[in-house]
Amino acid sequence: MARSTTPRRRPGPRGWPGPGGGAQPYLDPAPEWRGTTVQVCGLWPYGAGSGTPTKGVPLGRDLHSGATVCCDPISWFQRAGLISNPSLFVLGQPGLGKSSLIRRMSLGLAGYGVHPLIFGDLKPDYVDLIRALGGQVITLGRGRGYLNILDPGETRSAAARLTGDARRALLADAHGRRLNAVSALITILRREPPTDREETVLAAALDVLDDRHQGVPVLGDLLQVIKDAPQTVRDAALDRGDLTRYHEITERLESSLAGLLGRGRLGDTFAHPTSEPMRLDRPVCFDVSSIDDSEVMLQAAALLSCWSYGFGAVTAAHALSDAGLEPERRYFLVLDELWRVLRASSGLVERVDVLTRVNRTRGVGMAMVTHSMRDLLALPREEDRQKAAGFVERAGMVICAGLPRDEMPRLQQVVNVSKIEQQRLTEWSTPPGWDTTDSTVDPPGRGNFLIKVGSRPGITMHVDLTQAELAVNDTNKRWRNRQSPA
Amino acid sequence: MAAVSDNRGPAPHRTYGNWRRPATAGLGQLGLAPTVLLLLGLIVVVLSMLVSVLLALGLAVILTLMLAPLAVRDRYNRTLLVRMTTRLAWSRSVSSGSNLYRSGPLGRTGHGTCTLPGLAASSTLTEAQDSYGRPFALLSYPSSGHHVVVLSCDADGASLVDQDQIDVWVAYWGQWLSGLSTEPGLVGASVTVETAPDSGLRLQHEVQSNLSADAPELARTMLQEVLAEYPASSAQISTRIALTYSGAPRPGHPRRTTDDMAVDLGNRLPGLTSGLSMTGAGAARPLTAVELAEAVRIAYDPAVSPLIEEARTMGGSGLGWQDAGPQGAEESWDHYRHDSAWSATWSMSDAPRGEVLSSVLNGLLLPHTDIARKRVTLLYRPHDPASAARIVERDKRDAMFKAKQSATGRARDDAALQAAEQSAQEEASGAGVVRFGLLVTATVNTRDELPRARAAVDNLAAPARVMLRPVWGSQASAFAAGLPIGLVLPLHLAVPATIRDNM
Numbered sequence: 001m002a003r004s005t006t007p008r009r010r011p012g013p014r015g016w017p018g019p020g021g022g023a024q025p026y027l028d029p030a031p032e033w034r035g036t037t038v039q040v041c042g043l044w045p046y047g048a049g050s051g052t053p054t055k056g057v058p059l060g061r062d063l064h065s066g067a068t069v070c071c072d073p074i075s076w077f078q079r080a081g082l083i084s085n086p087s088l089f090v091l092g093q094p095g096l097g098k099s100s101l102i103r104r105m106s107l108g109l110a111g112y113g114v115h116p117l118i119f120g121d122l123k124p125d126y127v128d129l130i131r132a133l134g135g136q137v138i139t140l141g142r143g144r145g146y147l148n149i150l151d152p153g154e155t156r157s158a159a160a161r162l163t164g165d166a167r168r169a170l171l172a173d174a175h176g177r178r179l180n181a182v183s184a185l186i187t188i189l190r191r192e193p194p195t196d197r198e199e200t201v202l203a204a205a206l207d208v209l210d211d212r213h214q215g216v217p218v219l220g221d222l223l224q225v226i227k228d229a230p231q232t233v234r235d236a237a238l239d240r241g242d243l244t245r246y247h248e249i250t251e252r253l254e255s256s257l258a259g260l261l262g263r264g265r266l267g268d269t270f271a272h273p274t275s276e277p278m279r280l281d282r283p284v285c286f287d288v289s290s291i292d293d294s295e296v297m298l299q300a301a302a303l304l305s306c307w308s309y310g311f312g313a314v315t316a317a318h319a320l321s322d323a324g325l326e327p328e329r330r331y332f333l334v335l336d337e338l339w340r341v342l343r344a345s346s347g348l349v350e351r352v353d354v355l356t357r358v359n360r361t362r363g364v365g366m367a368m369v370t371h372s373m374r375d376l377l378a379l380p381r382e383e384d385r386q387k388a389a390g391f392v393e394r395a396g397m398v399i400c401a402g403l404p405r406d407e408m409p410r411l412q413q414v415v416n417v418s419k420i421e422q423q424r425l426t427e428w429s430t431p432p433g434w435d436t437t438d439s440t441v442d443p444p445g446r447g448n449f450l451i452k453v454g455s456r457p458g459i460t461m462h463v464d465l466t467q468a469e470l471a472v473n474d475t476n477k478r479w480r481n482r483q484s485p486a
Numbered sequence: 487m488a489a490v491s492d493n494r495g496p497a498p499h500r501t502y503g504n505w506r507r508p509a510t511a512g513l514g515q516l517g518l519a520p521t522v523l524l525l526l527g528l529i530v531v532v533l534s535m536l537v538s539v540l541l542a543l544g545l546a547v548i549l550t551l552m553l554a555p556l557a558v559r560d561r562y563n564r565t566l567l568v569r570m571t572t573r574l575a576w577s578r579s580v581s582s583g584s585n586l587y588r589s590g591p592l593g594r595t596g597h598g599t600c601t602l603p604g605l606a607a608s609s610t611l612t613e614a615q616d617s618y619g620r621p622f623a624l625l626s627y628p629s630s631g632h633h634v635v636v637l638s639c640d641a642d643g644a645s646l647v648d649q650d651q652i653d654v655w656v657a658y659w660g661q662w663l664s665g666l667s668t669e670p671g672l673v674g675a676s677v678t679v680e681t682a683p684d685s686g687l688r689l690q691h692e693v694q695s696n697l698s699a700d701a702p703e704l705a706r707t708m709l710q711e712v713l714a715e716y717p718a719s720s721a722q723i724s725t726r727i728a729l730t731y732s733g734a735p736r737p738g739h740p741r742r743t744t745d746d747m748a749v750d751l752g753n754r755l756p757g758l759t760s761g762l763s764m765t766g767a768g769a770a771r772p773l774t775a776v777e778l779a780e781a782v783r784i785a786y787d788p789a790v791s792p793l794i795e796e797a798r799t800m801g802g803s804g805l806g807w808q809d810a811g812p813q814g815a816e817e818s819w820d821h822y823r824h825d826s827a828w829s830a831t832w833s834m835s836d837a838p839r840g841e842v843l844s845s846v847l848n849g850l851l852l853p854h855t856d857i858a859r860k861r862v863t864l865l866y867r868p869h870d871p872a873s874a875a876r877i878v879e880r881d882k883r884d885a886m887f888k889a890k891q892s893a894t895g896r897a898r899d900d901a902a903l904q905a906a907e908q909s910a911q912e913e914a915s916g917a918g919v920v921r922f923g924l925l926v927t928a929t930v931n932t933r934d935e936l937p938r939a940r941a942a943v944d945n946l947a948a949p950a951r952v953m954l955r956p957v958w959g960s961q962a963s964a965f966a967a968g969l970p971i972g973l974v975l976p977l978h979l980a981v982p983a984t985i986r987d988n989m
Contacts, residue, residue, distance in 0.1 A: 010596065011607035013629035013978075019583025020594040022603030022815060026575030028960035029975035030833035030865060030923035030967065031563070034877070035505030036912040037667075037868075040920050041660030042502020043838070044652075045677045045864050046766040047848035049643020050723050054688040058712045064645050065853065067720040068689050068712075075696075104708075111705030113698025133702040418648040450646075457642040466711035468704060 052459050055080040057108025059101070060463035063448065069461040071451055072105050073396055074114060074330065074365035083396030083453055086365040091372060091392075091411070092401025093429050097447045098369055099125040100473055101399065101463055102334055105367070107133070107472075110283060114330040114365070118285035119310045120303040122293075122337050126285050128472040135283030138276045140302050141290035146272040147305050149181040150209075150217050154280060158316040161325050170319045174312055175210075179203050181308035182222070184351040186256045188301045189266060191345045197237065198253045201226065204236035219271050223257040226250055266301050278310065280317045280329065286310070300344030304351065307335060314364060330363040338368050339375030342388060349384040353391070368395070372403060373410035389414050398452045402428030402445035416455040424460060425450060500653050501841035504905045506881065507563070508921065508987060519988040520556040524549070562835040562955040576819065576959035585962070587815040602782065602811040604962055605973055611807035613775040614748035616755040622772030624751065625807075625971060626744045631733045632673065633747040634972030636778055637759060639725040640768040644845060655766030656844045662761050664918030666729075667868035669754070671742075674730040674974035675866045679723065680785075681853040685792045686717025691799040721853035725767065726781070728972035729758070776802060778971075779810040785969055786812040787825035788859055788929060815962065821936060822961035827859075827929050828936055831964040832943060834924035836953035850926070850950040856942035859929040863968040867921040867976065874919035878910040925968040926954060 015023035051067050056075035058068050077086035092098045103126065106116035110133050118126040127137050139145045152159075155174040159167050182202055187193045194202070205225045209217050212225070226233065229246055239246035262268030278284055286306040291299050310333065320326040341348055368391060370376065376388035392398060392414040403411065408422045417425070428445025451459040465473055512521035527549040535542040555567035579585045587603040589595040601607050605627070612624050625634040644652050666672055693709050731751065733742040742750070755772055762770040773781070780803055784791045797803035815824040822829045838846055851862055869877060885906040889899035913919055926947075928939040947954045957964035967973045976983060 011601070013605070013608070015584070015604040015607040016587075016594050016596075017584075018594060020586045020588040021584055022587025022589075022594075022607070022817075022962065023584040024604040024960070024963040024966075025579060025584065026572065026960060027605075027963050027975050027978055028572060028833075028957055029979065030925050030957075030964070031835055032508060032865075032867065032921040032923045032976070033505045033837040034508045034919060034921050036878075036909050036917040037660045037664035037920055038657075038912050038917040039502050039504050039660075039909075040866075040922055041656050041663055042842055042844050043847055043864065043922070043924075044656045044659055044766065044844045045679055045847060045851065045862070046639070046641040046655070046659070046725065046768075047644040047652075047845055048641070048679060048681075048723050048725075048851035048853075049645065050639065050641045050725055050768065051721075054692050056692075058689060058693065058709070058716060061716065061720065064643070065721055065723070067684060067722070068686075068716045070689070070692060107705050107708055111693075111698065111701040111709050112696045113701065129704075132704045418646060418651065420648060421646050424646070457644075457646045460646065464715070466708050466715065468707040468711055472704070 053080050053082060055082075057105055057112065059104055059108075060447070060449075060461045063460040063462055069451070069459055071397075071399075071459075072109055072332075072365065073367065074109065074332065074363070075112070076453075077365070077396060078363075085394070085396045087395045087397075088365070088367040089392045089395035089398045090367060090369040090401075091398065091403060091407075092449075093403060094371060095443060096401040096428065096445055097449075097463060098401055099123070099336070100447065100465065101401075101449060102126075102336070102367055102369060103129050103473060104463055104465070104469065106283075106332055106334065107469065109332045109365070114332050115281075116283045116332045116334065117310055117314070118283075118334045118336070119306040120286050120288050120336060122289055122291075122299065122303075122340070124285075124287050124289040125336070126334070127287050127289070130283045130285035132472050133283045135285060136276075136279050137285045137287050138278060139287045139290065140269060140306070141288060142267050142269065142298075144290050145275045146269055147302070147309060148216065148218050148272065148274045149185065149270055149305050149308060150178055150206075150219060150222065151274045151277075151309070152178070152216070152312065153274070153277060153309060154313045154316040156216075158320050162319060162323055166319055166323055170316060173315055175206065177308055177312050177315075179206055180351055180354055181305060182206075182219075184304050184308070184348060185260055185266070185270060185301055186253075187348055187351065188297050188304070188345045189256055189259050189264060193350070194253070194256070197249065200236045201233060201250060201253060204233045208232055216273060218273060219257060219260050223254060223261065226254060226257070265295075266298050269298070269302065270305060274309075278313050280313055284310070296340070297344050300341045300348070303335075303337070303341050304348070307352075318363070328363065331365070333364060333366045334369070335366065336369045338370040338391075342375060342379060342384075349379065349387045353387050372407050373414070374407065377410050377413075396453070400425055400450045400452065401448065402426070402430070402443075404429050415452050417450075417452065418457070421450055421452075421458050421460075424448075499649060499843055500656075501843060502656075503838070503841040504908055505837050505922075506902075506905065506909075507837075509884075516553070516557055517988050519985070520553055524553055527553075562953070564835075572959045579817075579959075585817040587812065587817075587962075589811060590813045593813070597808075599808040600811045600813055601808060602786075602966070602971075603815055604966055605975075605978055606811075606966055606971060609807070609971070610744070611775050611779065611810075612744060612748065614752055616752040616772060618756050620755075620772055621774045622752070622755060623775040623778040624744065624748050625778065626733075626747070627973075630977060631741070632972065632974065632977070633731045633733055633744065633751070635729050635731075635751050635755065636773040636970050636972070637727040637729070637755075637762070637770045638773050638777070639727060639762060639770045641723075641725050641766060642768050644766070644848065652766065652844055655764065658761075659765040659767075660917070662765050663866060663868065663920055664916070665761065666866065667870055667874065667918035667920065669729075669731075669868075671731045671733070671736065671739075672729060672868065673732045673977060674972065675868070676728045676730075676863050676970065676972065677866075678726045678728070678861055678863045678968065678970040679851045680726070680859065680861045681851075681857075682722050682724075682784075682788070682791070682859045684717050684720040684722045685795055686713070687792055687795040687799070689713065689717055691795075695799070723851075723853065724781075726773065726970035727762070727767070727770070728970045730972035730974050773970075775807070776805055779805040779807050782810040782969055782971060785859075785861070785929075786810075786815070787827070788931065789826035817962040819959055820956050820961070822965050823933075824965070827931055828933050829927055829929040829961070829965055830936060830940060830943075831928075831957050831961055831968055832926045832947075832954035833957050833964060834926075834952045835955040837922075838951035840951075842951055847950050850946045850952075854942050854946065856935075857928045857939045858931055858935070861925075861927040861929075861968050863925045863927070863970075865923040865925065865967070865974075867974065869919045869921070871918065874913055877919055878906070878913045882906040882910050924952065925957075925964060927965055927968040 056070040073086040558566040591598040759770040885903040
C-alpha cells in the first residue's frame with residue numbers, strides 16, 4: 001500500500017495544517033474559578049433530570065418537560081426492569097380520570113397483545129371498551145346472570161389436559177381458591193370470618209363433594225354434603241362420634257350457606273351454575289353495574305367472586321401455556337373499586353390478599369384502584385389495616401391522582417412522597433370554578449397523575465385522550481342520556 | 487444545614503459561594519509578574535533620572551506602554567494583552583485559511599476520513615471492558631497523552647424533590663468532586679448537560695416493535711394517533727460526564743500506554759459510577775465507543791440525529807471515530823458553522839456572585855424553546871491534596887497582604903480575607919480544592935435563528951447569576967471543549983500555566 005512507502009500527512013497537535021485543515025493555533029480556555037468542593041458542588045448540574053423511560057404504553061405528557069410518558073406495569077417489569085413486580089395501585093378522588101387512565105393502559109396493552117381482564121365493573125366504565133376490543137362481557141346481578149363460585153371453570157378442563165405435578169398443583173390451587181371464595185362469601189354475609197373449625201369442615205366437605213359429585217357442583221350440593229354428615233366431614237368437625245354434637249357445630253355454617261342459596265341478602269347470584277363461562281383468549285369484562293349501590297354486600301360478594309373465578313382462570317391458562325398446550329398469553333387484570341370489597345366486611349382483607357398474589361406469575365399485570373388511603377386504613381381491625389397498607393407497599397408502582405390534604409400523612413406511610421409532590425396532589429383535587437355556564441370546564445386536576453416507583457422522585461403527567469378513544473370514554477353516560485331528551 | 491427548631495420558622499436554605507478567581511498578589515489590578523516588572527521599571531526610571539530627565543521620561547513612557555495591556559481590563563476581566571492576542575491570532579487564522587475545515591474524500595484530512603477538527607484531530611477511540619464487564623469507550627489524545635472515559639447519567643431531576651433531599655445529593659456531589667482530587671493521574675472532568683428536541687423516533691420504535699399482529703383495530707388507531715400527536719415540542723435531556731486522565735509519567739510510574747490506561751480505568755470505573763448514584767446524577771454507566779461517536783457526530787451534524795436513532799433501533803449505527811467529525815466547518819468571529827447547523831459558544835466570565843442556592847443553574851440547564859440544541863458544560867480541574875493545602879494557605883496570605891495595603895482597611899478586602907480563611911478551614915476539614923469553568927453552546931438549524939438563540943442565552947444567564955461572554959475568535963475550540971470528549975484546554979496552551987497564572 002501507498003501508506004507504507006510514502007508517509008501520509010499527519011495531524012499536528014492543534015489539527016490538520018494548512019488551509020481547510022481546521023487547525024486551532026489559538027486557544028481561549030474558559031476562565032476558571034477556584035473553590036473548595038463543599039462550595040463548588042452548589043453549582044449542581046443535575047437539576048434538570050434526564051427524562052422518562054420510553055418503554056410501555058404511551059399514556060400522556062410529562063407536565064414538566066412535555067416529554068411523552070410511557071408506563072404500564074407489564075412493560076416496566078418485563079422489559080424496562082424498573083419495578084420489582086408487575087402490579088400497579090391507583091389512588092385518586094372520584095372524577096379525576098382514574099378510569100380513563102386504566103382504560104388507556106388497557107387499550108394500549110391490548111395493542112401490545114395483552115388481554116385486559118376487568119374483574120368487576122360497577123359503573124360500567126369498561127364495558128364499551130371491552131366490546132370495542134371484541135371482548136367478552138359477562139353480566140352479573142339479580143336475575144341477570146349467575147356465577148357459581150364452586151365452578152372450577154377452565155381449571156377442570158385444563159387439569160384434564162395436564163399430567164403429573166402440573167395437574168396436581170393446578171387442582172390443589174383450584175381447591176384452595178374455592179374454599180377461599182366460600183369463606184369470603186360467608187364472611188360478607190356474617191360480617192365476620194368463619195371460625196377455623198368451620199373452615200376445616202368446609203374443606204372436608206369440598207373434598208367429599210369432589211369425590212361424589214358428577215359434573216359441576218353448586219352451593220346447594222355443598223350444603224347437602226354437610227347435612228348428610230359423611231364420616232370425613234364428621235371427623236373434621238371433631239364431633240367425637242356424637243351426631244347431635246355435629247349438628248351443633250355445623251348449625252351456623254348450614255344457616256350461612258342456606259343464606260347464600262337465594263333466600264338471603266345476597267340473592268341467588270351465586271347459587272346456580274355459571275351462566276356464561278369466561279373465555280381466556282380475549283379481553284373479558286364482568287359487568288356488575290346492575291347491582292344497586294345500596295346493596296353493599298352483594299356488590300362486594302359479586303366483586304370477590306369475579307376475582308376468585310377470574311384468577312382461577314388465569315392460573316389455569318398459565319398452567320396450560322407452561323405445559324406447552326396453549327400459546328403464552330399475557331393478561332392485565334383490573335380490580336376496580338377495591339374499597340367496596342374491603343368495606344363490606346371485616347376479615348376480607350385476608351381473602352383479597354390471598355387472591356391477589358397471582359401476579360408473581362409472569363405475564364400478568366395487575367391494577368388495583370381505590371379512592372384513597374383512607375379506604376384502606378379505616379378498617380376496624382389493626383391487622384387488616386396493616387395488610388391493606390401492604391397492598392400499596394407491595395405494588396410495583398403507585399399512581400396518584402388528586403387527593404385531599406388529609407390523605408398525605410396516610411399516603412406518606414406507604415410511599416415516599418415529597419412535600420412538592422404532596423402539594424401537586426392536593427392542588428389537583430381542587431374543584432373547578434363556580435361558573436356553570438360552560439359545562440366543558442374540567443376540574444383542574446382531571447387527567448393529571450403522579451407516578452411513583454419506590455422512593456424515586458415521581459413523574460407528573462397529563463393523560464391526553466385521542467380522538468379514537470373518546471367514544472369509549474364517556475363515563476357519565478347516564479347523566480348525558482338524561483339531559484339529551486330535554 | 488442543621489435543623490432549626492420549630493419556633494424559629496422554616497430552616498434556611500443551604501447556600502453556596504465563596505469561590506474566587508485564581509489570582510496572585512500584586513498591586514491594584516496587576517498580577518505578580520507585572521508588579522515585579524513595574525517595581526523594577528520604576529527603579530530603572532529613578533536611576534536613569536540621575537543620567538537624564540528626558541531618558542527617564544522616555545523609559546517611563548515605554549514602561550507604561552508595556553504595562554498598560556496588562557493593567558487595562560474589560561468588563562469580562564480580560565486584559566488588553568489577551569484581547570490584542572486574540573485579534574491577531576484570529577486574523578492570522580483567517581488569512582491562513584485554518585478557520586475552515588474540510589474533511590472526507592475531497593477534504594484536507596488524511597485517508598479521506600471525517601476526523602474531528604482541531605485539537606481532537608489526532609485522537610483515537612478504543613473500547614475496553616471494565617471490571618463489571620461493561621464495555622467502555624477510551625478516547626486517547628496522543629499529543630497530550632490524555633485518556634478520556636465518558637459516563638452517561640440518568641438524573642431524576644429536582645422538580646419534585648424536597649430541598650433536604652437535594653441538599654443531600656449536592657453534598658454527595660461535593661464528595662464525589664473531592665474524590666476526584668485523589669484519582670491518580672486525573673487532570674480534568676466535565677459534566678455536559680445537553681438538551682435536544684425529541685424526534686419521536688424512540689416512541690415510534692417502542693410502539694411499532696411492540697404492536698401485536700392481531701391487535702384490535704381500536705388499539706391500533708389509538709396508538710397511531712398518539713404517535714402523530716405526542717412527540718411534538720418535547721425535549722430530551724442527556725447528561726454525560728467526561729473524565730480526563732493523563733498517561734504522562736509521574737514519580738514512581740512510567741508513561742502509560744492506552745492499553746495500560748484501559749486496564750487501570752476499567753478497575754476504577756465501577757467505583758466512580760456507583761459513587762455517582764447518590765449525587766442526584768442517577769444511575770451512571772460508561773458510554774460505549776459507538777455511543778460516544780454517535781453523540782459527537784450528532785453534535786456536529788444534528789441533521790443525522792433521526793438517522794442515527796433509526797439505525798440504533800435496527801441494531802446499531804456502527805459509527806466509527808473516523809466518521810464522527812464534521813465534513814465541513816467554518817469558524818467565524820462569533821459563531822461556528824458545522825455541517826448542518828450553526829453554533830455559538832459562551833464561556834462563563836464571572837462565576838455566580840455572592841451566595842447561591844443549589845438550584846441556581848436549573849433554568850440554564852432546562853430545555854429552551856428558542857434554542858434547538860443546547861449544551862451546558864461544567865469543566866472541573868481538581869488540585870491534588872498537597873497543592874490544595876498550599877493554595878488555600880497562599881490565598882490566605884495574599885488576602886492578608888491586600889487587606890493590609892490600605893491603612894483604613896477596605897470592607898471588600900476584609901471580606902476576601904474572611905472568605906480565604908473559610909476556604910482554608912474547609913480544606914483542612916477534608917474538602918478538596920477544584921478549579922471550575924462553564925461553557926454554554928447553543929446550536930440552531932439556520933443562521934437566522936442565531937440572534938434569537940443569543941437573546942435566549944442572555945436571558946438564561948441572568949437568573950443563573952453567571953456572566954457569559956461569547957468566546958470571540960475561538961469558537962471552534964470552545965465548541966470542542968463543550969463536547970463530552972474531555973478536552974482540557976488549559977493543558978493544551980503554548981504559554982505555560984504558571985506564567986499565565988501570574989499575569
